[in-house]
Amino acid sequence: MIEFQGVYKAYDGDSHALNDVNLHIDDGEFAFIVGASGAGKSTFLKLIIREETPTAGEVIVNDFRLSRLKRKQIPFFRRTMGIVFQDFRLIDTMTVFENVAFSMRVIGKTDREIRRRVPNLLRLVGLQEKGNRYPKELSGGEQQRVGLARALVNKPSLIIADEPTGNVDPQLSYDIVDLLTQINEKGTTVLMVTHEHELVQRFDHRVITLEKGRIVSDTGRRTPVSAKAGGEPV
Secondary structure, three states, X not given: OEEEEEEEEEOOOOOEEEEEEEEEEOOOOEEEEEOOOOOOHHHHHXXXXXXXXXXXXXXXXXXXXXXXXXXXXXXXXXXXEEEEOOOOOOOOOOOHHXXXXXXXXXXXXXXXXXXXXXHHHHHHOOOOOOOOOOHHHOOHHHHHHHHHHHHHOOOOOEEEEEOOOOOOOHHHHHHHHHHHHHHHOOOOEEEEEOOOHHHHHHOOOEEEEEEOOEEEEEEOOOOOHHHOOOOOOO
8 A cells, every 4th residue: 555645855945846746545556646757656766665755745655654664774774675677677697597586595584485485476577487597698678677686575565666668669668567466466556657648558557647746637546456356466
């Protein structure tokens, strides 16, 4: 669950990057966040992952009231989500398998758990045959799918995708959102920032539009897929 309650964010006394944002996203929803450059999308995400704090108002994510989080609690909070970046952020000296496994190692998972979990995730994203490849040997779309597997490997309840299709061609963009949709249909909440309006129009998801720091439109499906029979986490 994500909730913004009267959120304002200003930088160094300048005009507000976010201005009186009120928003509720239920568990199991898939929502696109759209808007032109400077609309407030980056600030919106930074508040959700607790890179920034509001100037005023409250942000609640996965039952964490972020204004009350102590610094030592932030890593624990971030383990409840997986983040997919536009620029992939893979480790060039690690194989595909090792890049995905790294997210499990940093939270102390055993080698046995890693050997069981990582191949399943690589199969999910269609890279089961490329576990021993290095990032430079992959296409942009394949690297993005490694990033998605890495975001999913610790079974987060929330996926944050920050322009995940920005560096791939149109067909791969559709494939990535289709994969995120399949993940959402198993109960994982997905929040995706994008500027690709054609992509948004192709998929039947909630669309939240930011303009000059305000929500100016909020349309689309709102029934969380986790409410459907048989929905299970990835």
